[in-house]
Amino acid sequence: MTPRTKPPDAFSPGETPTFEVSARESLRDSQLRRNLGKATQTIRRKRAVAVEELPDWEELREAGRALKERTLRHLDTYLLQLEESVTRAGGVVHWARDADEANRIVAGIAKEKGADEVVKVKSIATDETKLNEHLESEGIHAFETDLAELIIQLAGENSSHILVPAIHKNRAEIRELFLRELDVEDLSDEPKDLTNAARLYLRKKFLNAKVGVSGANFAVAETGTISVVESEGNGRMCTTLPPVLVTLMGIEKIIPRWRDFEVFMQLLPRSSTAERMNPYTSFWTGVSGEAGDGPQEFHLVLLDNGRTDVLADEIGRQTLNCIRCSACLNVCPVYERTGGHAYNSVYPGPIGAILTPQLVGIGKPGPDSLPYASSLCGACYQVCPVKINIPEVLVHLRGRVVRHKQDGGTLRQRLDPENVAMQAMAKTFSDPKLYENAQGLARVGQWPFARGGKIGSLPGRLAGWTAVRDLKPVPKQSFREWWKEERG
Amino acid sequence: MATAKETILWRVRRATRDVPEGERPGDVPVERGYRKEGDGARAGTVDRFAAHVAEYEATVHRLSGDDLPDAVGKILEKRGLRRLVVPPGLPEGWVPGGVEVLRDDANARLSNGVLDASDGVLTGCALGIAQTGTIVLDAGPGQGRRALTLLPDYHLCVVREEQVVDLVPEAFARLEATVRDEGRAVTFISGPSATSDIELNRVEGVHGPRALEVLIVG
Numbered sequence: 001m002t003p004r005t006k007p008p009d010a011f012s013p014g015e016t017p018t019f020e021v022s023a024r025e026s027l028r029d030s031q032l033r034r035n036l037g038k039a040t041q042t043i044r045r046k047r048a049v050a051v052e053e054l055p056d057w058e059e060l061r062e063a064g065r066a067l068k069e070r071t072l073r074h075l076d077t078y079l080l081q082l083e084e085s086v087t088r089a090g091g092v093v094h095w096a097r098d099a100d101e102a103n104r105i106v107a108g109i110a111k112e113k114g115a116d117e118v119v120k121v122k123s124i125a126t127d128e129t130k131l132n133e134h135l136e137s138e139g140i141h142a143f144e145t146d147l148a149e150l151i152i153q154l155a156g157e158n159s160s161h162i163l164v165p166a167i168h169k170n171r172a173e174i175r176e177l178f179l180r181e182l183d184v185e186d187l188s189d190e191p192k193d194l195t196n197a198a199r200l201y202l203r204k205k206f207l208n209a210k211v212g213v214s215g216a217n218f219a220v221a222e223t224g225t226i227s228v229v230e231s232e233g234n235g236r237m238c239t240t241l242p243p244v245l246v247t248l249m250g251i252e253k254i255i256p257r258w259r260d261f262e263v264f265m266q267l268l269p270r271s272s273t274a275e276r277m278n279p280y281t282s283f284w285t286g287v288s289g290e291a292g293d294g295p296q297e298f299h300l301v302l303l304d305n306g307r308t309d310v311l312a313d314e315i316g317r318q319t320l321n322c323i324r325c326s327a328c329l330n331v332c333p334v335y336e337r338t339g340g341h342a343y344n345s346v347y348p349g350p351i352g353a354i355l356t357p358q359l360v361g362i363g364k365p366g367p368d369s370l371p372y373a374s375s376l377c378g379a380c381y382q383v384c385p386v387k388i389n390i391p392e393v394l395v396h397l398r399g400r401v402v403r404h405k406q407d408g409g410t411l412r413q414r415l416d417p418e419n420v421a422m423q424a425m426a427k428t429f430s431d432p433k434l435y436e437n438a439q440g441l442a443r444v445g446q447w448p449f450a451r452g453g454k455i456g457s458l459p460g461r462l463a464g465w466t467a468v469r470d471l472k473p474v475p476k477q478s479f480r481e482w483w484k485e486e487r488g
Numbered sequence: 489m490a491t492a493k494e495t496i497l498w499r500v501r502r503a504t505r506d507v508p509e510g511e512r513p514g515d516v517p518v519e520r521g522y523r524k525e526g527d528g529a530r531a532g533t534v535d536r537f538a539a540h541v542a543e544y545e546a547t548v549h550r551l552s553g554d555d556l557p558d559a560v561g562k563i564l565e566k567r568g569l570r571r572l573v574v575p576p577g578l579p580e581g582w583v584p585g586g587v588e589v590l591r592d593d594a595n596a597r598l599s600n601g602v603l604d605a606s607d608g609v610l611t612g613c614a615l616g617i618a619q620t621g622t623i624v625l626d627a628g629p630g631q632g633r634r635a636l637t638l639l640p641d642y643h644l645c646v647v648r649e650e651q652v653v654d655l656v657p658e659a660f661a662r663l664e665a666t667v668r669d670e671g672r673a674v675t676f677i678s679g680p681s682a683t684s685d686i687e688l689n690r691v692e693g694v695h696g697p698r699a700l701e702v703l704i705v706g
Contacts, residue, residue: 059519067518071513147694223671334637
């Protein structure tokens, strides 16, 4: 197999285009839009059914949010507790300040074992650190084993969706790719046959790998248990068969206690794949030693890479609640049209629009454009299983981007009209009720200020906004109202 | 020079300066208003479990304990499976005659190659969850190490009715001691593996056993 270089994204060195520029390109790809439209509509409909089934869904969401808040406010305590419990269970804990340090730790372990290949189960954290590229530069090939990840790895492309990364490719393209890269003679374009070709190809890799690499969905501070939630079984393979397992996880993935799974293992599958439960979930605690069950050696790498900067922002902090379900992508009217590539990040969609600029830091044109990649319709907040108020954070980040542009920290910046208006809006967006009321009010209240289809001046604390620009009048029917009416 | 651990902890503490000095983790309120237990109607629970497992495209049978060995024999014969992996601690009576038994043992572990070349595996389980149609394995007696239920292409799993709990929280409560005190690996299985990665068409059986058959024993 020929290794290919992926196009750069927000986590690569150098600059990426703005969302506006990339979105224009994506919008021209009609195949992509058809696939995405089908995918997001299907998952959206199924998710609604799966969530309906639980009478206590709102209580679960609230518990999930609160558990994450508890964890994040006391992250130092929980990190130390996790280190202790993993160590007690026979694992080794490593700390990585940034991507480079994490990659060097993983490569070091692989080299120490004399491995020139590792098998990997899908992990966005390792996409963020560009682990595969780093390993390749050290002469170690990382095999992606998730079907979609394998497809995009073979094609040398980037993921376009957290959950279904190859959603932009059709069966004929995949058949061509497999015929060329997997050394198979004859292959139909039936999804079943294509899947079987991948099964046979990867089975050999699983059986011979010395080192497995995974991400983590959750890590329990109390017991040191790590979990990987998946559908295909490649996660079980990677975390069970190789004698050495390395797990790379962001420091925000901690949950306090084993029993907290009772909340997250209800929220995640229904939000993600719209199933009562995903086919396979693995929970392991260190190494099993005598029992010979699974790896004899387990390494856990705890990754910061900008997460503590997100934590430091009291409004942005909730972004770290994210359990990577991708429900917000599927309901987002912007994502549905542009697809994932337009975000130029391993984290696309609404969650990516707030996570990426915070992780890489404000002040880069590409990531700075992401908080504007939204109509602020609020659908993402409504479906988020851990209640991340994405519109609130979007508006807050727009304010930070504006402030940064104006040299930050000066009196001028504090009095900047756009900034003042952003803060007022952030307050309004902090509550969906407030937001809907404000929209209604704006509609009733806007007529005295609208002239020639534009609003030239606004009263009260929003006056600063219109002092520098004309605002389009609030439409008669808001997007949210239209959405409710159209899609029920 | 500060270690990575010291630096990260320092950054975390600096980032959470807004948290009052005396606040403990337990002081952050967590409202657990969700359901912890089902209504306790056994018959309904087992019915729901059977229905939900079947919805995942697994084959489900319900039978009485006395019929078990017979039923296992017939199922294996029908599928033409000869080489059967058996974990340590599986009740002897469950294994039918006429098949080649590949026994995994602490002193004589089956290699991955042997598991890969077998026809299937027969196990018990730790729990069943009715709400989600999930089978829980915890590497206990009659279940064995994880590779046993991963490499064979077929998994036949016996669930006793009294092992079925109603809701997800009940399962995590029951597993807590095993995980905390013994650190055993736990696997949740909800139907055979599946992918929807190609044009969102669902394909059953990617890695792991492509077929899952469940015997619910009353």
